Amino acid sequence: MATKAKPGLRERKKQQTRLAISQVATRMFIERGFDHVTIAEVAEAAEVSVNTIFNYFSTKEELFFDRGEEGVEALCRIIKERREGESALDALHRVFRQVVKGDSGPLRVQNMKPFIATIEASPALRARARLLLEQSEARLAQTLIEETGLQPDDPTARSVAAMVMGVWWMLIQDLQARVLRDEPDSKFRPALLRLGERGFELLRSGIGDYCLRKKSPPPPAK
Structure with missing residues (x-):
């Protein structure tokens, strides 16, 4: 590589x-x-x-939002780097669990609160956050089209992107509200995990194994 x-x-x-x-x-x-x-x-x-x-x-x-572009590309990167045998939803679900459980590093909620509070106090920043969400959804749809090899106007990719972003935005909003309420780590993690698990369960019933990365065939025997 x-x-x-x-x-x-x-x-x-x-x-x-x-x-x-x-x-x-x-x-x-x-x-x-x-x-x-x-x-x-x-x-x-x-x-x-x-x-x-x-x-x-x-x-x-x-x-x-100096790292806004990174946020827009975040879900796309997870899907592009999904493992063999993983669907797009599998990869997103795996990373969500890792983040919430702390397997990929701690959620530094103490650092989040001033940033979130500043957004909540400004109509301009709230509008910008919504724009970043819309950009994320558009980029996600484009990535799904690229990864599946379908036509640019494929309605499935747009529908899947909208469904995924709906759940993702719900989780972000829930986390932000808990951070602003100063909920302890022992409370917000289980609550966020429970909400996410239900969201992904419902997504899976509609999306299934869409955008599955097939496993590479074993090398031929010599």
Whole structure:
């Protein structure tokens, strides 16, 4: 398997600048509220020009959701990397369990609360979150079309993507509400897992083994 080339020095510096701007902006947005901070104030605090900020971020909302593209691609990546013998739903269900049970690392809910609270307090950020959800659904449908080899206008892929995103969004909203209520880990994990298991059970009754990755045939005997 080919290894991904490491970014050059210039690209690394650009990534560092982008991250530095984002960290300053996020701190200001959380402390003062998204709608009460201007791009000019972020630029001054980050010691860059306003034009520099717009070189890295097209909108103020993108500056807050600086990892929005990763979120849009998250479910697609899980499906593309599904194991042999796994369907799209199998892979999503497996990763959901790993995350909620802590098998893939802890859910740092203490870090989530200020971020979530900032979104809830801003109509602009709530609208942006909804847009990211719509983009995620569109990308998921496209990935399913690519992985199944069906036609671009295939209605099954769009239907499956809409169903999956409906359950996924429900789980995100439930987690966010529990984080804002300061529910202890011992309470929110079992509750979220129970909700997710029921959601995936219902999805499986409708989707089944759609987008199954077949197992590779064994090598011929010598």
